[in-house]
Amino acid sequence: MPDDLAVSDVTTPVLAVTPAALQVVLDARAQEPDGDQLGLWVEVTGAADGTYTYDIYFQPVADAAPRDEVARFGDLGVVVPLKSVARLHGARLDWSEDGDGGLVIVNPNTPPASERPKPPPGDLTSDTARRVLAVLDEQINPSIAAHGGRADLVSVDGATVYLRLGGGCQGCGLASVTLSQGIEVALRDEIPEIEQVVDVTDHAGGTNPYFEGSKK
Numbered sequence: 001m002p003d004d005l006a007v008s009d010v011t012t013p014v015l016a017v018t019p020a021a022l023q024v025v026l027d028a029r030a031q032e033p034d035g036d037q038l039g040l041w042v043e044v045t046g047a048a049d050g051t052y053t054y055d056i057y058f059q060p061v062a063d064a065a066p067r068d069e070v071a072r073f074g075d076l077g078v079v080v081p082l083k084s085v086a087r088l089h090g091a092r093l094d095w096s097e098d099g100d101g102g103l104v105i106v107n108p109n110t111p112p113a114s115e116r117p118k119p120p121p122g123d124l125t126s127d128t129a130r131r132v133l134a135v136l137d138e139q140i141n142p143s144i145a146a147h148g149g150r151a152d153l154v155s156v157d158g159a160t161v162y163l164r165l166g167g168g169c170q171g172c173g174l175a176s177v178t179l180s181q182g183i184e185v186a187l188r189d190e191i192p193e194i195e196q197v198v199d200v201t202d203h204a205g206g207t208n209p210y211f212e213g214s215k216k
Contacts, residue, residue: 007074008072013069014080014090016092017073020095021093025103029076037062038060039059039060039061039064040057041057041080041081042054042093047111050111052111056093063079065081067082078093091106091108094106121155124155126156128191128193132156132187139190140186149165150165151164152164152165159193159194159195159196160194160197163201
């Protein structure tokens with residue numbers, strides 16, 4: 001197992017855990033009543049903005065069904081319910097220092113095309129669209145270009161902006177973090193009337209270079 005992942009009693013766990021994330025989880029569990037009986041449960045709850053959505057919570061490991069995966073990382077049992085195993089295969093739980101910090105799931109798997117949002121037709125000549133393009137050109141794309149990525153405006157529908165990520169951002173396991181904690185924050189700071197930024201990228205078609213690199 002790579003040095004940047006915690007050691008598990010399962011040879012190849014469905015969901016890997018980094019040491020930083022493991023410490024955060026153990027510290028949080030220590031505050032729970034009967035914490036030594038609790039495991040960390042991670043499951044896929046749906047899809048939004050071209051990526052899966054998740055629920056992460058504490059629950060007794062003993063509640064796991066026979067076909068759920070239970071992997072132990074030291075004193076912590078991590079349970080992935082059977083229905084989420086295929087969707088989380090090869091993913092990892094990590095700790096991000098962006099913003100106020102938080103647990104993130106870096107997942108190479110993306111929802112099927114049928115589950116991804118389709119952008120409505122929009123007027124790219126509107127005032128909002130022009131302002132979005134300016135922020136993309138002047139702030140966002142120069143920043144993510146350092147990682148080989150770029151963001152293109154697809155549509156503006158009312159207060160919702162639809163973007164397509166390309167280059168190194170297409171297929172990157174951290175694309176959702178880049179969108180929510182970087183791109184969306186920058187756009188809403190400059191254009192307060194924006195309420196939502198939606199990623200319509202086909203991440204399954206990406207080469208995912210930075211996710212692969214992170215496993216070395």
